Amino acid sequence: MTDRPISPATSPAPPVWHFRSRKQVLLRWLGWFALVALTVFCWQLMTRDTIWAFVSDAPAQAADIGGRMFPPAWGYISELWEPLWDTINIATLGTLIGVAIAIPVAFLAASNTTPSTRFVRPLALLVIVASRSINSLIWALLLVAVIGPGLLAGVIAIGLRSIGFVAKLLYEAIEEIDTSQVEAVRATGASGAQVIDYAIVPQILPAFWGISVFRWDINIRESTILGLVGAGGLGLQLSASLATLAWNQVAMIFVVILATVVISEWVSARVRQAVI
């Protein structure tokens, strides 16, 4: 072996900067591969029983339905005012029930106001999770079976569904309050109820109104379809029109739903701007 001076031509290539190490790159490729494999597997499992003739036929079906929908049956709106009023009532009364139950639940769930972090807090969190994980349509399905079809089932379904949403956002707001105000009020010798009333409530009130109005807005959307399972409102009319294949009536109902949703969204945005 002879010692040769290192010339620029034979020296190894200068190190190139890489964003990730070799192992990280490999792991990422593996992750992507697993994701693609899972998706393909799920796709095949899902479309096992799909009748592709129906799928290839869909554009023709869509054109047909579109043709039947247009023009919407404008005269049908005279029969929609009452269900619309019912729908708004379901959403509003349901929101009121939900909020009324959510307030104590939120105080019990917030780690700084709960009487016991070991027993009460997990219980309140359980209430929140159970309410959130069951859709209002499922609640309505159950309640129609229990208390019979009608507005009451819709109102209670919306109420039960709203508890989790409102309580979750509200207890997060309670946990984020400024503690110095609580201490200041407590230093005056205030009782527990007074501390809540004078130190905590004023701080969470804007969040509370924002959350409630936001939930009301969501509830308007949800209450438009509760009638499909018999809980009153526009959905009742929708399922009747669907059953008779009166697509121009269905189109009219969609127009009414769209208008209501847009208006309620505007109202809720205005109120939230005003309070926050």
Added chain:
Amino acid sequence: MSHPTTWKRPPVLFTHTLWRRTIYVGALIYLVLAMQSIEVDWQRVYLGLDRGWKFVEGFLTPDFTTRWRDISEGLIESLTMTVTSTVAGILVSVPIGIGAARNLAPAPVYLACRGIITLSRSFQEIIIAILLVAMFGFGPFAGFLTLAFASIGFLSKLLAEDIEACDRSQIEAIRATGAGWWQVVNYAVQPQVMPRLVGLSLYRLDINFRESAVIGIVGAGGIGATLNTAIDRYEYDSAGAILIIIIAIVLVVEYSSSYIRRWVQ
């Protein structure tokens, strides 16, 4: 000089007395009217209480075995629908989200993409499912399309808002190197929004599973159809079992997604 001895808390919402009273009275009148629109058939409620109790019993002693074939079929449909529709939704909503960001897209593209987002967001999943079932026939394929369509509105809206809130200096720095539009998107915007996109996608996966448990009620496949049949047949122990499974899966998805989100960010 006398000083006030009592303190009255100032009103929070409506500071004008007349307005406040009008609004309170209006709210009261509305409440009375709304309450009157509810007709309660107390006899029906009384009869139903028995069923309600049976449901509670069924929930406490769930029956997983009798209808296990139906339940597992519905579950597989729901889960596969959730995964495929979330992936398809992400794939479609990334270009739409980029198109709906004012700082990246020209005006016509921006308006078109915002239009798609508004269309997807204004209708309930159930209503979309009804239409798609009418077009594509019963089964999970219609459900897949419904959830994918609903995901587009959600994901692209939030993605677009995120891109618009990007740090401008990084975009300018990459642009200053002479990078083209694609390179700006890939090197300046993508690293900034990627963690949030992952978080949003996981959140949407969660929502899609919850929704997949309902759209079966109108015929779009999934565990909702099984649940609907179970309740229609008064098999409350099977219905309780299905609800327990739904709650358990929602919990698992929620906890694992919050774990992954923390790991990504």
